[in-house]
Amino acid sequence: MDSKIKYSLISAVFLILSGCAAVTESGYYWGGYSETYYDYIKNPSEQTLNRHAEELYKIVDYSQKKNLKVPPGIFAELGFIKAKLGAEQESIAFYRQESALYPESQPFIERLIADSKKGTL
Template identity: 30%
Template sequence: MTVKYLRSSGLLVAALVAGCAPVNQPLYHWGDYQQTIYQYHQNGVTDYAAQVGRVEALLNQAQAQGKSVPPGLHAHLGMLYFNTGREIEAREQFAMEKSLFPESGHFVDYVLKAQPEHNQ
């Protein structure tokens, strides 16, 4: 009976300790990225400078919190940089996207091939 009681007590303690474990944190810092993407794709919205500012702010927030940004964010910023004539920075963002998320390589290569070859 004592062995059975000790096992039951041990299982109960283990369950309680496991219940107190921290909740899983999100893998990426999303911030308002989804709203930013939504606004980017609205018809007639071409304020790329404002979009750049929002995405850059999101990157800064993630860095300040020591968190990673989601896949596609660097590519999105790269496209915005191309739209505002900042080709060198655009290519840097695309390189960062490929570095962090190798599965994005085909998309990034496709976008880069579609760009004029001014600063390659």
């Protein structure tokens, strides 16, 4: 086999497999969640928080486009970020999405909604 063809074939297989690696065995797409969350925790700032929130939106968008279930906690975390920023209605909407997707989270989500309405987050 010609070395150029062999190299092209190996490259194509690698690209296909690396594209699949973005989804975990459990079927969730986490994108760059770990990196942006770690960056925010290590260096809390408006910039790192915004970068993390952008990554959460990307995870939701990618999951929906690929017909995957949004990973647990993503909508709740977006709700928490919105609550911290004072956007109560947006916060509650994200909390409700989390609760609808993961009904077992409802008691926790209801507590977050109550705290959000009281402004204690």
